[in-house]
Amino acid sequence: MSSLSPEIVLQRIHDALPKARVELLNNPSPSGQHAIRVHREDVLEVAGLLKNDPELLLDYTSNVTGIDYSDHLEVVYHLFSIAKKHGPITLKVRTGDRAQDVTVPSLTPIWKSADFQEREAFDLFGIRFEGHPDLRRLLMWEEFADFPMRKDYVAPDDYEYEPTPHGSIVQKIQAHSKHASASSSTNA
Amino acid sequence: MNFPGSGLIKGMWVTLVNGVGSFFDPQRSKRLITEQYPEERPKLAEASRSFPFLIFDNDPEAGIRCTSCKICEKECPPQCIFIEQDKDANGKLFRRPKVFNIDISVCMSCQICVEVCPFESIRMDNIYEMSSYDRFGSLVVTKAQLLKSNEYYHGIHPTEAATTDARIEAARIKKAAAAKVTAEKAAAAKAAAAAKAAEEKAVSEKAEPPQPEQTA
């Protein structure tokens, strides 16, 4: 597979959309997959260019990942080209912060494969995708309130009584239920 | 020959051959493959694994190989191993486990505990009939139930046990050789020190010959 370097992609973006705020992020690992970070207000235009530009033709979005950093959330897109058989190109979009300003534009109108994956990022991280045709939770149930994949997520500890609880789990159960006994943890 | 329905008839011929053939299959390996468990038990492959067990050499108390280093507890992905180190008569920590429980309702037989153990003491068993009627107790397997002899290990995984024994033997020989070298060095150093002390004494005696005892 011929590999397309992100520098060439950056050059095309600068040529066609000079006002777009894009920068190249160095990836220190041996994988060499340097990412292009795009400002969220420019990402729709940039994505359209990446898909339709005759040199790039990145027509296939393979993966959409949400990542939780301490002061913002990030969405990472991995793009490939089936027509030209090159890739991956990593595209990163940041939100403003983790609490109020968590909206980024949805790339589903450009690549339909982002549909379920953006729903998953919304479900597990709380990133809102503006322009998504049907932004609902994907894996958790509709009434669930929290965002499980965030680093500060606290799992509820009202366990149902498990058959063989140990250690810290016994303490949690005992805190909730007066009837649970700690008889199952035995010594040799 | 392709008349309407010929595909269906060809397909039904295959099922007929399979169905009738199962009555005449001599080795029961081609068509009729159901094993009538529990009258027929499956013949397990040698590498087959189900849950871990602990090995002892000769004596379950003194010969236990586990030193309670807790590496398997740390590396176990579902965190199903629970170890408590033993204390000897004076209350000092002793390199043997007092408590070694494995929760087999959580264990996923991944075999990582076997890979990381530095003392060749935990291995995979292949017993699979471990269900119990007691929902809350007997799915935690204790140290006494886990300890099995090295001969048992040779019985279930002969190739692996032979390799393990060879490794332990090689380590023991290496350690003995290293100990021998250290002992020889220490003896040589001691002899050299003794020789030097004797030499110094001889030199000092020469300088000042001992006074003969004087009678009063």
Next chain:
Amino acid sequence: MSFPPHTSLFNEGNGAGAQTLDVSLGPQHPSTHGVFRMNVRMDGETIVKLQPVFGYLHRNHEKLAERNSWLGSMPYTDRLDYLCPITNNWAYAVAVEKLAGIEVPERAEYIRVIVGELTRLQNHTVFLGFILGDMGSWGSALMYAFREREKILDLFEELTGARMMVNYMRFGGVRCDFPVGWLEKARAYIETYPAFLDEMESLLVGNEILLARLQGVAPVTAERAINAGLSGPVLRASGVDYDIRKVDGYGIYPRLSFRVPRGEVGDCFDRFMIRLLEARESIKLLQQAFAQIPAGPIVNPVVKQRGFKPPVGEAYGRIESPKGELGFHLVSEGGEKPYRYHIRPPSLINLTLLEEMCLGSKLADVMVILGSIDIVLGEVDR
């Protein structure tokens, strides 16, 4: 007797669509390939709206991976696409090797191809059985497929110790080498496998009922398939020539010669036949690998499996699993645990077009369409 007021399954309030029938093809269903639910609105027998509901098998594997070490996630990857544990392991190992720049010795690469293609064979075998069960054959073809699959699983048990949850790949190689006599057994088995494929083809491919139920059902054009991110046999059935084994050329696939079958129309029959043809190509790959496998180490000796600490950075590694493109996106901060571990599941993405494909079809076709996409819920929900 009075019926309760019509409530919609689609969050539209009461009374909407009162001429139609809302059915929840609920999580407990013999043909949904796991706990998968589809809310379906039907006008008579024709589907007018379909929404898949996911999450019944969600175990939050991605969060567990942030708690476990890098090696400790390997047994969990077995349980993603639980019918093909080896290719899941392989995808994770490839992603970590990309992240850390680890080289894999030659013998290990050949072993990976051998067990990977055996996995592809047993996946396509079981697919054959299940799609016939979905169409109502009451399990007899399914049992033929399982009978064949058991032989491959016996080979895996002799090699790795477990029939399915093998935990076999390591970073920079594989866990253990072939036991004595395994290669001959595998070679002998591959000689008998084409007879099974021939039997299944004579059972199925000329069958008029099968042709009537599969041909022309839910065609997908190539542009739509590419835009929707479909991968694997589903993409190639729509006529797109894209096989990651050829495009990325990972491992030693560039040395082996095989063809990539392609469909024309992208309907259920193409998706069905393409897997039969892929199974034949896998047999060719296996024969070449058996002939060419060298001696040598089976794992890169420099790599520490326990206490593995990759460099800081991120990587996206992917392989062609039997279901499609299985990828892992790993973000490392240089520690013993991943900072972010994300799985790109082929089964979930292949379901993107499910509603489009089912609109206008009958209810019975929905099961066939779902069966032809070949999903596994362990991967969809993780």
